[in-house]
Every structure is written in structure tokens, then in C-alpha cells.
Amino acid sequence: xxxxxxxxxxxxxxxxxxxxxxxxxxxxxxxxxxxxxxxxxxxxxxxxxxxxxxxxxxxxxxxxxxxxxxxxxxxxxxxxxxxxxxxxxxxxxxxxxxxxxxxxxxxxxxxxxxxxxxxxxxxxxxxxxxxxxxxxxxxxxxxxxxxxxxxxxxxxxxxxxxxxxxxxxxxxxxxxxxxxxxxxxxxxxxxxxxxxxxxxxxxxxxxxxxxxxxxxxxxxxxxxxxxxxxxxxxxxxxxxxxxxxxxxxxxxxxxxxxxxxxxxxxxxxxxxxxxxxxxxxxxxxxxxxxxxxxxxxxxxxxxxxxxxxxxxxxxxxxxxxxxxxxxxxxxxxxxxxxxxxxxxxxxxxxxxxxxxxxxxxxxxxxxxxxxxxxxxxxxxxxxxxx
Amino acid sequence: xxxxxxxxxxxxxxxxxxxxxxxxxxxxxxxxxxxxxxxxxxxxxxxxxxxxxxxxxxxxxxxxxxxxxxxxxxxxxxxxxxxxxxxxxxxxxxxxxxxxxxxxxxxxxxxxxxxxxxxxxxxxxxxxxxxxxxxxxxxxxxxxxxxxxxxxxxxxxxxxxxxxxxxxxxxxxxxxxxxxxxxxxxxxxxxxxxxxxxxxxxxxxxxxxxxxxxxxxxxxxxxxxxxxxxxxxxxxxxxxxxxxx
Numbered sequence: 001x002x003x004x005x006x007x008x009x010x011x012x013x014x015x016x017x018x019x020x021x022x023x024x025x026x027x028x029x030x031x032x033x034x035x036x037x038x039x040x041x042x043x044x045x046x047x048x049x050x051x052x053x054x055x056x057x058x059x060x061x062x063x064x065x066x067x068x069x070x071x072x073x074x075x076x077x078x079x080x081x082x083x084x085x086x087x088x089x090x091x092x093x094x095x096x097x098x099x100x101x102x103x104x105x106x107x108x109x110x111x112x113x114x115x116x117x118x119x120x121x122x123x124x125x126x127x128x129x130x131x132x133x134x135x136x137x138x139x140x141x142x143x144x145x146x147x148x149x150x151x152x153x154x155x156x157x158x159x160x161x162x163x164x165x166x167x168x169x170x171x172x173x174x175x176x177x178x179x180x181x182x183x184x185x186x187x188x189x190x191x192x193x194x195x196x197x198x199x200x201x202x203x204x205x206x207x208x209x210x211x212x213x214x215x216x217x218x219x220x221x222x223x224x225x226x227x228x229x230x231x232x233x234x235x236x237x238x239x240x241x242x243x244x245x246x247x248x249x250x251x252x253x254x255x256x257x258x259x260x261x262x263x264x265x266x267x268x269x270x271x272x273x274x275x276x277x278x279x280x281x282x283x284x285x286x287x288x289x290x291x292x293x294x295x296x297x298x299x300x301x302x303x304x305x306x307x308x309x310x311x312x313x314x315x316x317x318x319x320x321x322x323x324x325x326x327x328x329x330x331x332x333x334x335x336x337x338x339x340x341x342x343x344x345x346x347x348x349x350x351x352x353x354x355x356x357x358x359x360x361x362x363x364x365x366x367x368x369x370x371x372x373x374x375x376x377x378x379x380x381x382x383x384x385x386x
Numbered sequence: 387x388x389x390x391x392x393x394x395x396x397x398x399x400x401x402x403x404x405x406x407x408x409x410x411x412x413x414x415x416x417x418x419x420x421x422x423x424x425x426x427x428x429x430x431x432x433x434x435x436x437x438x439x440x441x442x443x444x445x446x447x448x449x450x451x452x453x454x455x456x457x458x459x460x461x462x463x464x465x466x467x468x469x470x471x472x473x474x475x476x477x478x479x480x481x482x483x484x485x486x487x488x489x490x491x492x493x494x495x496x497x498x499x500x501x502x503x504x505x506x507x508x509x510x511x512x513x514x515x516x517x518x519x520x521x522x523x524x525x526x527x528x529x530x531x532x533x534x535x536x537x538x539x540x541x542x543x544x545x546x547x548x549x550x551x552x553x554x555x556x557x558x559x560x561x562x563x564x565x566x567x568x569x570x571x572x573x574x575x576x577x578x579x580x581x582x583x584x585x586x587x588x589x590x591x592x593x594x595x596x597x598x599x600x601x602x603x604x605x606x607x608x609x610x611x612x613x614x615x616x617x618x619x620x621x622x623x624x625x626x627x628x629x630x631x
Contacts (some may be wrong), residue, residue, distance in 0.1 A: 026477060028477075028550065030473075040461075081403075083403060091582045124540055156431075161495050162494075162495065162499070163497075164489055164492070164497060165494065165495075166491075166496075167478070167486075168486050168489055169479065170476070171472055171473070171476045171483070171486070172467060172471070172472045172486065173471075174465070174467040174471055175438070175465060175467060175486065175538075176438040177439070177440065177441040177487055178440065178441055178460070178463070178465040179460060179490035180457070180460050180490065181489070181494070198454075225477060226479070226522035227478070228476075228478055230477075231477050251451055270428050356572070
């Protein structure tokens, strides 16, 4: 691995972490689309900054882009407040306008400036190591690395300082306001950081990948954890993993790095979506199947409880009495036997004391919907997991 | 014996998009009452609470808490928003939500420590939710979620409690548990203001009531003013409620 390769992966990883942090809060605030809007609408800010400084890495650029990002949000909210259109429509109205202003500005001055739409949309990570930062003649690494590194540090410091405020205002805006933590300040703070991160990452990975890095890792992490801190950590790890594996995918396919990283992000989400332990598609399907079986089990146990006469409880008659197919009857019978809830003597099924107690409790629960008494049963049976 | 005034609302008008939802409200809430705010949907009950708490900006009028503006009296006031106003799928635990009640006294940047955690655990105990402290909040029933919200307000250790429909969608056991805690608060000299929907339970649960329908209709002790006349004025239909005399 050459040093250029290492630097590219380092930049991509920094970008991934810097995106995952505001991204987590955007996802939780159901504002994922605003990152898409910001990533496009900061273009005029970048263009104006570039005209002034002639340098894609100037701090002024970042500042102007952040301002345009916040303007985007202000405009979206203003249009939404009129009550004439919904939020997603407002977003869809604002960012193309701002983006196209940027596009026209580039086109009008295309002869003079080195800035093209492709680079803005997709970035060019592969070239990042060539643009180096020199301090008194000494090469201290790629400029992009320093820019995104600084942004990452600022983001981490802000996250550490205002974690409590971010959590509170994301979860409960009303309480935050009543306790004196102005949700507006936190909101626009988050918007500013999202804008700054976006523009910092822009040069390296482009507008489209920024959105993917902000949304896909937190969306995946959301399916896996129930703890905000873990969600942040997991998002960052996912981002870095996709950044590095995406880089090598691009290397192998000889394709765009940004495109490959985004592909990895998509694959990652798909995997998590399918295989997440409790919220994943497969887990949900499995749980539904289990629940069906357990409802059947309860029905069966209740039947046994309600009937003393042996004829009702004879193995051969159970099929017709409860009107089930053979396979299902066998699954249920096995499940009941495994849990020592029934015993079979001379082909006649009867409830054990444990089965009898279980049935009573379960029926009680279903009727009263009181949680307390079945706390311990929840471990064994999906049915009671709400 | 003249009671102290806990909350004073003067000429309060709040509008959404230039349409007044609260119109020229004058309201005095005496210290130590357990008060219900009743009124039809869209009467501005929640809006009144939010305006008192500075969550909404009124277009006219003023609010004072023990004679001073809300901004300097935040620590005297606890707020329980409507349960439906937050996303219960948020990745956090019951204990963590209750801890949020301590954020106000901590102020910006400072983090909760052992002292705050202890207070939160005590509040959870009070509402009977201690066994569920590490439960993810989406795994709680509606009644349990409401108890968590109540615990979060208790942990603020305020003098005045505002609650927005705490009985919405909770089971009977929780409703009784909550009202008992509210009555205890009143016994301890706290002022409790509750947006309430179930008119039948007003005389049983509360000692003070405010009728609201964009304008204030009446406010006072339940035994004096909770009558068909005021109910009719508030709800606009000929209202008969059977009160045990």
C-alpha cells in the first residue's frame, strides 16, 4: 500500500466519521432529506467563495457554504410555515433553485475557473493526495486531510460538549424549550455543522456520497442498537468500514472511489436490514412464525384445560377437534412436550401442573393486559414481547 | 387566608398564522391547587400551557411565575408534554429519559452525574417503574411511558407542574397511580395544572378547574363552578354532567 493509498483511505475514513455524527441526529430527527438538500444547495456558496479566493480549500469557502446551508433550512422552514406545502415539497422546491444558481454561475465563468459539475457531484478522492499543504516549505500532507481533520475535531468537541442538549432536543423539543435549551439554537447549530461537514467532504467525495455517508451508516446502526451513544459509535464504524472497503472495491474494479464507497454503504444497509437481530426482516418473519406457533400452543393448552373428558384429549382426535393440519399439530405438540407443559399417557394428552399454571397466567395476561405477572415468561415466549 | 398566586397570566393572546387560538386570557392560578384545564378540541388548552412555559411566543400579554417572568423561574416549573409529542422509538432507556428532567438544573454543557442518577432512580421508584429502568422506551406500554414522563417531571423537583393530558391512552391502574401522585404533590404544597379530557372525573380528581374555549370561560374551585352552565358555555351544546351532589 503506497502512502497515497493510505492517505486516501484516511481522508475517506475522516469524512465518514465526520458525516456519521450529524447524520445520526438528522436520521433521528427524521430530517434525512435535509442533508440531500444541503449537499446541493451549498453549491452557490462554494462557487462564490471560489470566485473570491480561487482556492477550493479556502476557509472562506467553508464559511460561505455553511451560510448557504443554513439559508436552505431557513427557506425550507419559511415555505413550510405558510402551510401551503408540506416539508418534503418545501425541500424539493428550495434546493434545486439554489443548486441551479450555482450551476449557472459555474457555466457563465467556466472558461476562467477550474470547477466542474462532475467534481462537485462525485468528487475525486483519487486526486486528493496531489493537492498538498506546505508549512514553511515542508510537506505536511494532503490539504483535504487537514480540512476534514479539523472539521472532524470541531464536530467531536461539539458533540462531546452538547451531547446532552442534542439528545434532549432531538427526543423532546417541548421539554428542551421549557428547560431553557433553545431548540432553535441547537437546530441551527446542527444544520451549520452538517453544512460545514458537507462542504468539507465535498471536495473529496462529492455531493452524492456525502448524503450516503450521512444517512446510510446511522440508518443501519438504528436497526441494531437501542442506545444513542452506541448508535453514534456504530455509525462511525460502519462509515469507516465502507470507506475503506469501498476504496479497495474501487481499486479492484478500477472504478470511481466515491461510487464504490456508496455501493458498499448500500450493501451494508441491505445486510443489516435483512439480518438485524430484532428489527431485521428475517428476524421479524421468524418472530411472526413463532408467534403463530405460540398462539396455536395456547389454543391447544386452553383446549386441554377446558376438557376433562379423555375423548377430547386423545391424540388421534386432537387433529379434528382443533381442526389443524398434521404438521402444525406436531410442531405444537413437540413444543408443549419440550416445555414440560403436557404429558401423554395411553395416547391421552393432559396438562402438567406447569402447563396448567402457564395457561392460566397467559389467559390472564391476554385478558387484563397486565405486564407484571408475565415478566419472566417473556424470555421464553415471543408472544408476550409486545 | 389569602393564597399566594403561583401563576399569573395577563391578557394573553396566542395566534397560529394570524388566527388567534387563545384570546385575551386572564388567569390566576393559586398556589397549592390541583387544577384541571378543560375545553373542547382546539380550545387552546395545550397552547395555554406552552405559552406559559415560553415554548410558544404570544402575540400579546404576559405570564409570571411567583411574580417573575418564566425565564428566571424555570427551575420552579416542571412540564409533562403530551405522550404523543415524542418519538418513542428513540434509542434510549427509561432511566435516561427520566434523567432528562435534571438537565434544567445542570444548565448547558454540564453532564449528569451520580447525584442526578440517584434522583432519577428515586423518581422511577415513586412511579413504580424501577424494574424497567434499563428497558428501551419503545418496549414500554402506553401507561408505562406516561409514568416515565411523570417521573421525569418529579425529578425536576419543581413547585409548579404542568401536564398535558397525562391520562391519554393509559390503563386504569396507571390513571389511579398518576392521580395519587398528583394528589401527593398537592399535599406537599405544590401546584399542579393538568389539561384534562374526561369531564366525569373532574370533581373526583381536582379541586380547581378552568374552562377554556379560545377565551377563558371560568376559573375557580370545582365545587363552585363545575356546573352545567359553565359546561354549556364552554362546549357550546346543552351539556349535562352528572355530578354527585
